[in-house]
Amino acid sequence: MAETQTDTSAPTAPGAQPEDGPEVIVIGGGINGLVAAAYLARAGRRVIMVEAGRRIGGMAASSTLVDGPLVSECAHLVSALHAGVVGDLGLHRHGLRYTHRRIPTVLLGHGSSLVLSEDPWEAESAIARLSPQDAPAYRRFVELVRRLNEGLDGVLLSPPPQLGDPGPALNESVRRLSSALRGLPRRDLETLVAHAATPVGEIVARLFHSPLLQGGLAFDGVLGSFAAPSWPGTFLTFLQRRFASVSGRWGAFGHPAGGLGGLCDAVWRAAAVRGARLRLGDRVVRILIEDDRAAGVALESGEEIRAPLVLSTLAPQVTFLELIGRSHLDVAFASDVSRLSARGSVARLTYVLEGLPQLPGSDADGREAGVGRFVVAPDLPYLERAFAAAKFGVAPEEPAVEFTIPSAHDETMLFDGRHVATALAIHAPWREEETVETRRAFADAVEAAITRCVPDFRRRVRKVEVMMPRDIEERYGVPGGHWHHIEMSPDQLWALRPHPRAAAWRAPLGGLYLGGAGSHPFGGVSGLPGRGAALALLQDQGWG
Known part of the structure; x- marks a missing residue:
């Protein structure tokens, strides 16, 4: 990271307010x-x-x-x-x-994988090879999510009503909300109202047959939240995760x-x-x-x-x-x-790897496949089991994971021929005390979860650093x-x-x-x- 600028002005004494002091x-x-x-x-x-x-x-x-x-x-x-x-x-x-601004999502299962390009037509073709009946449904789903997010854009940018302060300000907030939603087609507005509190797991189970597609999509509804796919409101979390348009297309991921x-x-x-x-x-x-x-x-x-x-x-x-x-x-x-x-449930892991693992669709040296957002969530029950453990403060035996290998497309992160992988593991428990042993045990479970889908991952790991929710609380307040x-x-x-x-x-x-x-x-x-x-x-x- 570039050197940050620091404030060089003299500190103010208690009670003092210099003429050019901050507003x-x-x-x-x-x-x-x-x-x-x-x-x-x-x-x-x-x-x-x-x-x-x-x-x-x-x-x-x-x-x-x-x-x-x-x-x-x-x-x-x-x-x-x-x-x-x-x-x-x-x-x-x-x-x-950006070193890459159209990073595809790659869903990893036990013995299967699915590349979801940000281009819905390419994704539809990939889905058709795995689960033909899901391909057209996925394209319609992506278009719906895009329209909902475009309709919600004005809502997210505008101030919500201050319910405790009735009067002209409240009326203006309601007017802005109505104006923002007016652009949504009636059917989409009905869908939004009907499913605002719906569990994301229920929606993807209703729309798709492939367990891998169900689990991979539901993952985005629970990442960062203390929730299972069966919990109400997780579809809204999914929409937030797929909100922006890094590459000009809704739902894209980028790496600066x-x-x-x-x-x-x-x-x-x-x-x-x-x-x-x-x-x-x-x-x-x-x-x-x-x-x-x-x-x-x-x-x-x-x-x-x-x-x-x-x-x-x-x-x-x-x-x-x-x-x-x-x-x-x-x-x-x-x-x-x-x-x-505010119960955190995401652990952050940073790996040093001896070379790139052989990921789905890799070319001869594996570099092409290093560009991706890889998600280990093989099906909905997998996510539910992981959350069930975290509810009781226990680390799941099979965590769901999102990982990326930024050094595959950012050469500044290569060193001595080694790559860097970064991972977010969900449903990690918040515990009063974390030790070297508890962190190591969770890291082992994450490595095992990835290795079940990417067989040579574990043997390439040379070093790993782990931050559990408790560590994140202490480090960032x-x-x-x-x-x-x-x-x-x-x-x-x-x-x-x-x-x-x-x-x-x-x-x-x-x-x-x-x-x-x-x-x-x-x-x-x-x-x-x-x-x-x-x-x-x-x-x-x-x-x-």
Whole structure:
């Protein structure tokens, strides 16, 4: 990852406010903090971003987790990055480059495989060879998902209604929702309403015959969530996973040069060129509240930075209960926030491989097949069994896995002839304590799951590093190690995300805005919560 810029201004003494001090403090330097800072700086506002870590990016950073090249730390593919964010901030002008932006999804079963190209016609041809009766159904399904996502685009970009604040604002939110959905054909709108809370497993089981296709599609409905395919609301999670259009086609996956950190560097350059400032390695320990309004932040170093506006991209539980404190919050509101569901269930593994494994469709040296998003979820019962174990805090014997080999198409990740593979294993348990032995046992189960589908994978592994949900919680400060900060369940979406009184990116305290993954519309590497919070702030101040 490129060297990040640091704030070189003199720290302010407690209570001091220099004449050129910031108008807005952004807490957190992950993708949403970066996007928020870039939008605010683009509007000409004086903004400083404060990040506790030594590098920008948060869970989308790149670092040397293993001896050798830079790799993405947690998130490892771009799927939900919105084209509007890329265009508004001019990210390609600031260095965003993809080593591959049309990465196919390859479903791996025990003795079978299926390549789902982002081109629906190519995917249909591949499905026809495996399960002829599923081919036309898949094309119709992809078209439906594309239309639903296009119809939902306006909903996701617009502020949801603030249910606790009835009046003109609520009426305007409902009007925007109606306008956004009006473009959907009636049949699609009926489908969306009918299936918004439907389990993704039920939908794919109804539409398709192939167990491999059912399991591979359902995987995207539970990745990042503490849920089984049979749980209500997982179809909405599936739509979120297939939301963006990296290559101009809905549902495509891409890999930025330098990993996800390369994307974060581009966003920071877009912010810095407009004058945004950055403080690295200094943790915010308190949001200053005066007269029921945000007034700045206190840092772990003992310093204070004063500003009339604060935009937090941390998890809502952290923002409200730790940085603000219950003494400044309504008792019922604080109690609700403390009960937000956030039980992480994704483990991140990074492998060093001696050469590329022989993956389905590989050419003579295996390099062509290295380009792919490989999913190990052979059928729906496989996913259900894995979740059943995690429910009781037990690691599944057969985890479902998504892995990619970025060094197959990013030469900066090759070193000494070795490749790097990154994997997300779902339904990993959150445990109070993780040890070398518990991490190793889970890594062995993941390797075994992959090796059952790719026979030479295990013998190529030279090193592996594992982050369980508990490790992710400690490393990145996200409650429960949850990738979306709070669960993506129907009761924590849209006007309820993260709370009816903190929806539309506005906190129930003056001058405080919420732009993290726990805010509308969802987590992932989309930048949309940060964008929404920045635009809400600008609108409220008359700076839009």
